[in-house]
Amino acid sequence: MSRWLFLFLIVAVVEIYAFQAFRTITKVKSYQFIYVILNVVAIIYIINGFFHFDRSVGQTKQSLLTIGLLLLMFVPKLLITFVMIFEDIYRVFSGTITRFLGDRDYGSFLPERRKFVSQIAYGLAAIPFVSFLYGMTYGKYNFKVIKQTLTFDDLPESFDGFTLAQISDIHSGSFDNPDKIKYAVDLINKQKFDLLLFTGDIVNTDATEMHPWIDTFRELKNPTFGKYSILGNHDYGTYKNWPSDKALEDNFEAVKDLHRQIDFKLLLNENVKIQKDNQEIALVGVENWGRHFGEKGDINKASENLNKEDFKILMSHDPSHWEYVVKNHEKHFHLTLSGHTHGFQFGIEIPGIVKWSPVQYVYKQWAGLYENLGKYVYVNRGFGFHAYPGRVGIWPEITIIELKKGKKVA
CATH class of the missing domain: 3.60.21.10 (Metallo-dependent phosphatases)
Known part of the structure; x- marks a missing residue:
């Protein structure tokens, strides 16, 4: 049970950070809504694929697609998470300096997320995303x-x-x-x-x-x-x-x-x-x-x-x-x-x-x-x-x- 809880926490952290970065890039609510819907559908498909894997049947086209979709989603978001965590470290450090050494009240302790950092994160994430997508469509027969x-x-x-x-x-x-x-x-x-x-x-x-x-x-x-x-x-x-x-x-x-x-x-x-x-x-x-x-x-x-x-x-x-x-x-x-x-x-x-x-x-x-x-x-x-x-x-x-x-x- 503890293993599944740990896995759930990792996925939750990755999803939260990825969404925060996306929300920083675009303020358009309809785009954010589409992002959430697509990710929820993908997550449901992946969870269903793992929980319905039948050992009496073995690997199937669906189980292959499940693993492929998992890598396609999770690896790029993991990269985004690393970038955002480093930004959070900077935000905490900057907020601390501002609060205790600054000359004026900045209101919130943490500075707002910077759009260009989120853009960099998604730009880096595009590399494994495109690579995995290419590997699933063309690379496997190259x-x-x-x-x-x-x-x-x-x-x-x-x-x-x-x-x-x-x-x-x-x-x-x-x-x-x-x-x-x-x-x-x-x-x-x-x-x-x-x-x-x-x-x-x-x-x-x-x-x-x-x-x-x-x-x-x-x-x-x-x-x-x-x-x-x-x-x-x-x-x-x-x-x-x-x-x-x-x-x-x-x-x-x-x-x-x-x-x-x-x-x-x-x-x-x-x-x-x-x-x-x-x-x-x-x-x-x-x-x-x-x-x-x-x-x-x-x-x-x-x-x-x-x-x-x-x-x-x-x-x-x-x-x-x-x-x-x-x-x-x-x-x-x-x-x-x-x-x-x-x-x-x-x-x-x-x-x-x-x-x-x-x-x-x-x-x-x-x-x-x-x-x-x-x-x-x-x-x-x-x-x-x-x-x-x-x-x-x-x-x-x-x-x-x-x-x-x-x-x-x-």
Whole structure:
């Protein structure tokens, strides 16, 4: 109860400050009335969405919209509140000086709010508002192709120039635009690659979420060396309440079968050898391993017939697996491909200048390429979206990685 009271107080303070700023900007009563009505309607919709969320159904288009609307409303108002609080600090300080050191009576202890401060507050708030709105309408389908070249001195010569494509975190239950998904699949098919890899989370929870999209993803071209995939934390179906354990297990089996239906070979704690010109590399796929989402992945089982000297590419959905297990594993996994974080679907990335997202305070490796003693992990930013129905600054990604043989340039 105390938690809900605390939350109510925060929302109340934010709403009061936001309205005070709006009222300072315009004295027109009709505008103020419209502002209040629109905000009341939005708040009622958000509250209704949260209180009627059904765990037996899981995430729906309505729950996605609820979270999106919450961020669209609350984050800009939170920024307004910070500006207004700083103005209040100034007003209290100014009023104190005036009352006790001034030469004349100013009447009210606190000076009136200044219009230009409220205008600045709303101007700053427009930045996250427009960003979240763009992310919900265009950003979530703003697919980017990111290319990397990695050099290894022990890469078999036949694989010099070998190229693989990675997608991750499809989250098909969130899609709402068939044309955009078709565009993304076509964009993947335009790339040149020898191997196509998918690193988990084909659905949000329920296998049926993928059914409308199977024909589209079946159009992904089958490169020379095939298409392989693994499971992510959402693929186990634990994000909703099922009527029975059997229903949960049936859904899990159906999720695994989705990979077959879109022509991917699902690797479940196992490995395959990719052979080219009498040489080979090992592709290792583990089930999900995550400190907060279960540790079903068994890297020892998945690599039990491999040696340290074998060149290995590991698919592991959660990058924390690399941080806590893989990078120091005795069998030396050359390249690990992960996803999971989505880059929080929110952040700022300007190559060579800034790379920031709130998710970096949870995951040490959260987007892009990381290295430790000649071993790499690449964290794909995700193909789809989840929870917040959009993307701001962290765009959906198609990764193309070329393997080269030779000494790394320092």
